[in-house]
Amino acid sequence: MKLDRILPFARILLEKAISPGDIAIDATVGNGHDTLYLTKLVGEQGHVYGFDIQEQAIEQTKKRLIENQADQQVTLFLKSHDQLTAVLPESSKGKVTAAIFNLGYLPGGDKEIVTEANSTISAIEQLLEIMATEGIIVLVVYHGHPEGAVEKDELMKYVTNLPQDRAHVLHYGFMNQVNAPPFIIAIEKR
Numbered sequence: 041m042k043l044d045r046i047l048p049f050a051r052i053l054l055e056k057a058i059s060p061g062d063i064a065i066d067a068t069v070g071n072g073h074d075t076l077y078l079t080k081l082v083g084e085q086g087h088v089y090g091f092d093i094q095e096q097a098i099e100q101t102k103k104r105l106i107e108n109q110a111d112q113q114v115t116l117f118l119k120s121h122d123q124l125t126a127v128l129p130e131s132s133k134g135k136v137t138a139a140i141f142n143l144g145y146l147p148g149g150d151k152e153i154v155t156e157a158n159s160t161i162s163a164i165e166q167l168l169e170i171m172a173t174e175g176i177i178v179l180v181v182y183h184g185h186p187e188g189a190v191e192k193d194e195l196m197k198y199v200t201n202l203p204q205d206r207a208h209v210l211h212y213g214f215m216n217q218v219n220a221p222p223f224i225i226a227i228e229k230r
């Protein structure tokens with residue numbers, strides 16, 4: 041298939057947004073795959089801030105970063121991403137060029153612990169305040185589980201109504217796949 045699948049396309053967007061030395065955010069670190077990828081994009085001079093509400097996710101991510109000698113470039117918070125503005129250092133504000141949200145539950149973890157529209161939208165609002173102009177927020181939306189379907193509906197309502205002079209909003213997904221395939225919403229701050 042020549043068309044970019046969902047996860048590779050998410051990475052293409054992150055690559056576009058991030059230059060060495062930048063600050064990036066992994067809003068849902070999970071098993072740490074995206075966190076590690078972000079460290080490669082920001083490089084040794086940059087920094088990644090990661091959030092998750094599960095200790096298991098933070099520990100798993102820490103382990104992955106240490107194994108790859110990338111832990112010096114990352115600060116992890118065992119906190120909800122809607123605490124973003126409160127915990128990010130003042131010096132990072134205006135320098136964040138990308139953020140990724142991989143929504144849903146932790147693969148291999150407790151499927152009852154899922155992202156929810158209220159905190160996801162609150163975090164997006166905070167990011168739109170503190171990000172650099174042309175910073176990109178990538179949301180990978182999984183909506184095959186019941187709470188995911190609710191979160192998707194709320195998110196679609198929210199992003200569709202974002203004023204055009206505030207952000208560009210992109211919707212990328214395969215329209216004829218079965219079983220509620222994940223899709224991407226990307227928001228570029230103007």
Ligand SMILES: C[S@@+](CC[C@H](N)C(=O)[O-])C[C@H]1O[C@@H](n2cnc3c(N)ncnc32)[C@H](O)[C@@H]1O
Pocket residue numbers: 067068069070071072073074075091092093094097119120121122142143144145146147153154155156159160
């Ligand atoms: C789909 S997983 C992320 C997968 C991850 N990107 C990876 O590479 O493995 C979603 C994660 O979001 C976390 N989560 C749920 N609600 C959250 C919140 N309010 N703030 C931060 N993380 C949250 C879950 O604990 C779970 O680990």
